[in-house]
Amino acid sequence: MDAKDFIELVIKHGWPVVIALAAYRIVNLVFDWISQVEPMGMLKGLFNRRRQHLEKMLSLPYLSRKTRNLARAELNQMARKKLTGFSDPRIQEQLTEICSRFSLPPRYFTRWRAYLSGKDGRVEFARRRYRFAWGFFKFVNLPASSAYLLFMCYLFVQVFGLDKILVILVVNMSVWYLPWLFLTSPMAPPPTGEMEAYIDSFNASREGE
Numbered sequence: 001m002d003a004k005d006f007i008e009l010v011i012k013h014g015w016p017v018v019i020a021l022a023a024y025r026i027v028n029l030v031f032d033w034i035s036q037v038e039p040m041g042m043l044k045g046l047f048n049r050r051r052q053h054l055e056k057m058l059s060l061p062y063l064s065r066k067t068r069n070l071a072r073a074e075l076n077q078m079a080r081k082k083l084t085g086f087s088d089p090r091i092q093e094q095l096t097e098i099c100s101r102f103s104l105p106p107r108y109f110t111r112w113r114a115y116l117s118g119k120d121g122r123v124e125f126a127r128r129r130y131r132f133a134w135g136f137f138k139f140v141n142l143p144a145s146s147a148y149l150l151f152m153c154y155l156f157v158q159v160f161g162l163d164k165i166l167v168i169l170v171v172n173m174s175v176w177y178l179p180w181l182f183l184t185s186p187m188a189p190p191p192t193g194e195m196e197a198y199i200d201s202f203n204a205s206r207e208g209e
Contacts, residue, residue, distance in 0.1 A: 051078060085110035091118030098123070098202045111187045112195060122203045125196060133186045141184055149177050 057063060057071040080092035084099075085107045095109050095116075109116060114133075115126040149172055156168045187195075 051075065054078075083107075086113060086116075088118060091116060091123060094118055094121065094123050094202065098198055101202070102198055104198070109195065112192065121206055123199045125199055127196075130186060130192065134189065137185050142181070145177060145180060149173070 054071045054075050058068055058075075060068075063071075077087075077089045077092065080089070080096060081087050083106045084092055084095045086092055086095060086109070096106075098104065099106055099108055112125070112130070115130045117124045117126070149169075152172055153165065153168050156172075157165055160168065186192075
């Protein structure tokens with residue numbers, strides 16, 4: 001498609017074409033930046049520097065015992081965050097115990113991170129907020145995203161022809177549709193119900209102590 005065809009497409013269909021092109025360009029820029037600067041490596045380096053600084057504090061003789069205990073507690077929190085995926089120390093220990101008790105992967109609860117909190121040694125699950133998020137995804141996000149996918153395929157078919165519909169569909173789904181649904185969808189109700197059962201069992205055992 002040359003510049004003339006693109007201009008005609010923009011004039012005919014307006015802002016959706018511009019948004020699609022801008023999104024495609026942003027994705028390319030992000031992947032180029034990741035491949036060049038390796039931001040995860042940079043973040044990992046900063047994390048390791050902080051951990052090394054705290055470990056060094058434990059061996060400094062002039063620091064008080066309380067200061068060294070705080071450094072040790074910070075190291076424990078950092079290790080548990082890496083293990084469980086949660087930064088809140090009020091819930092790290094409980095999740096570690098649940099994973100150990102039921103032989104679950106250490107990062108099992110990360111998909112429900114936005115709905116879990118710790119209080120008085122218990123694990124609290126925000127059921128109402130989860131139900132709202134699942135309902136919004138099911139009845140608003142998913143239909144709207146699917147309708148927009150069909151609309152974008154229609155626009156591209158006008159340019160490339162109906163015989164390219166399969167390629168157009170696969171490209172759109174790979175570039176933005178499936179990644180968008182993956183990033184915005186809560187965990188489905190069946191595995192969420194199983195997760196709740198683990199939490200309820202743990203909380204019940206705490207009440208019996």
